[in-house]
Amino acid sequence: MDAFFASVEQASKPSLRGKAVVVGGLGPRGVVATASYEARVFGVHSAMPMAQARRLAPNAAYLVPRFGFYRAISERVMELLRALSPLVEPLSLDEAFVDLEAGGAAWDEQSARLVGVRLRADIRAVTGLTGSVGLAASKMLAKIASEQAKPDGLVVIEPGTERAMLGPMSVRTLPGVGPATGDHLRRAGITTVEEIVEAGEDELVRLLGKAHGHGLYAMALARDDRPVVAERETKSVSVEDTYDVDIHDRVRVGLEVQRLADRCVRRLREAGLSGRTIVLKVRRYDFSTLTRSETLRGPTDDPGVIREAAARLLDSVDTTGGVRLLGVGVSGLADYTQEDLFAQAAGERAVAEGPVEEPAVGEAEEQPALAERRWPAGHDVRHAEFGHGWVQGSGLGRVTVRFETPASEPGRVRTFRVDDPELEPADPLPLVLRIPEGSGGAGSVAAEGGGGSRACGVSGSG
DNA sequence: TCTGGGGTCCTAAAGCAA
């Protein structure tokens, strides 16, 4: 999907269409999650500190992400993909690989192109948004193709043309080459893909180590046989918070770690998981980051156990000078707990006395709502008199609302007191009024398998 | 006003057992 978060906001807010829109954390330490193409013109891009974005594009609209809404839209797109093939590998809310050959949806370039064209039309019909499609014989190439297709395009990399295409491209094009590896290679005089090939496999391994070296050399030769895998098991669950100002008070640090442990447990339980290894993450005032971990004898999802482990780990870290981020995570996951095993053993002797109700973890303490927290920029609201709108900004006891809907003309702005009884938070409205019947033609493309594996990337964000 | 949050994978060191 193209500039996904920003595009969703533009689709639901007519007054923002064609305008610079930046979605991300709005606090003093926020970063950009997605910038609309209009905002990118000013040099704003994802992962950029919000403060810098505001300097570059002071007149852009700045909104907080609405993940629940994005997830719902993402799910509709994923459904379209799953109609093409059972092998769909989501990479994020806005990107996925599809193995078209496995789905019998396509077997040669012509049929694949047809599928891509139809898919893009279906995405538009179902979500009102644009998506880009890259078609190629491997995941790496499909991904590169989809990058080239953005925004709102379709690119096919024809078999046989891969090496010539990759050769002059930057090493940074290849998956797994980020800033650090890019620098490393540049210092060795390697800046393009063909220079990787010229350097040779041994040199790459010498420079980058075994796994990375072999892997990158193969990619440079356009060799990539990684399969599209539909169901990948979660390996870890974690939560973390960056604080608006550094925390110096050791007692407060301890309390935050307990809260994070509880949040982590909640997530763990929602996923029906438990884990053996507890990880504490601390980012200090100077941005230096350290982790401490402890592995238990068996997996647990017990809030007390995880809280205690996190507290023990905190004992071993020096927080003088202040901390800017704290995190708690659990890995070594299982879908049972040590206690289950004991219970099972016990259950073989005695009949269960009925389920023991664990006290719900850490609920109750929903913050007494700073007015600004109640009216996050970009979130939908409903006013008894003026109808549906969204928060344009809030502060100083006021909240400014623009009244418009996805289907309306750009609307008018009005300002209210934050405690105005006529105003209440609302759910997002659907972006398209009518979902076309039978769009997508689920499973309607029949075919037998064919030549090389064929991956199709639907991609965006960038 | 410098630098989010949720993940994955790899490496290296150290301890331990065979």
Next chain:
DNA sequence: TCTGTTGCTTTAGGACCC
């Protein structure tokens, strides 16, 4: 018994991705 090798597990850190 001493020494060296190998391999597994735990821990810590780093790079990368969206």
